[in-house]
Amino acid sequence: MEPIRPESIPNPAVRRLSLYLRQLEAVQRKGRRTISSKQLGESLRLTDAQVRKDLAYFGQFGHPGIGYRVEDLILQLRKILGTDRTWNVLLVGAGNVGKALSSYRGFRAKGFQVVAVFDNDPSKVGRKLGAFTVRPLGEIQKAVEEFGARLAILAVPADNAQDVADQLIGAGIRGLLNFAPVSLSAPRDVAVSAVDVAVQLEQLAFQVTFL
Amino acid sequence: MEPIRPESIPNPAVRRLSLYLRQLEAVQRKGRRTISSKQLGESLRLTDAQVRKDLAYFGQFGHPGIGYRVEDLILQLRKILGTDRTWNVLLVGAGNVGKALSSYRGFRAKGFQVVAVFDNDPSKVGRKLGAFTVRPLGEIQKAVEEFGARLAILAVPADNAQDVADQLIGAGIRGLLNFAPVSLSAPRDVAVSAVDVAVQLEQLAFQVTFL
DNA sequence: GGATGTGAATGCATTCACAGCA
């Protein structure tokens, strides 16, 4: 098997990989052992050819006449995505979003673990948020080293988001999931992904109007 | 100005429209009156040509030699996206995510208002969630009519998500924002958008590993 | 000079369609 050269793989294909994995985990829970590209694609509204081509970028996982073995493919995809081990994740922001995320039970099975929660608000520092004691932002650097964290979730107000992002990046964080409704600037070697619920509703509003 | 024919507009362009709008609202708060395609694009890491082409799909908003007038363009984009009026939104799921969303202050200014919260859990129905009294799912139909709601947010566990989605769609909801980590099936004339935090972390893990 | 809007050229991603294997 050839090594992965991510620069030669379409970005959309990488994004779909996560959806395939999620789908496979669901069908595995239903006891299915094997699945064809057509079946894997249909609930995601993708063609069989799309599914096969996406997977083929990363290796030869299928069996002609059979399809893909669910368990094998799950293991392969986890390996490719890097979630065959657990990633320690820092969470900054102990507001409503931070609270929801800190108590989200689904992370562990997907290879992620929130290991510390931070906030700048003195009225929150030292308080408990679920199982975590909220720590001041000044301890981020220490926590990055302590936990070997490379990922962080940003759930602070829009005004602070860029500042906090800079701190996290300065402390060695390499991937950032941003819940603040602003576009963050970051060096090329730091990955940033974003969740903006208002933006998503806006897209739905447009589609509902015109489709 | 020609009418919008959404089928002739690249989907990515529509998605970027929301980002332009968010960016414009930010620079307006800073007091800027005018902005060039280059400036509008740079914090979003887009080329000036990309910005101009995207906007030109919807009309001629710019002024040669000047750029775009921030206030005008904001009004135009809101009109295009349909958020020059307020959309009433139903929220299903009174757990942690539902709680965070029901109290999110940012919706109003973007043209959205959560108007009712639902849950099936008898221990939650009748209880308060922020300003809302949690109502049983059976009242969804009534609420759709009462509020003229066409959008809903789904923040229920993965197992119920498809069932609840079917109820919402049956009651007349046309756009769905899904926080459950499953892929929903819906008729072609219902728009579905999704937030899956684990999937996004997975993508970051991949990028951090290979980029 | 400084900016837009836009055809034409390029570059990506998806789909087709089929050889080949179980």
Added chain:
DNA sequence: TGCTGTGAATGCATTCACATCC
């Protein structure tokens, strides 16, 4: 027969480059 993997063909989206206007 049933399904994968994959070049070739197609279809979209982005970028270029320039005529045009303030």
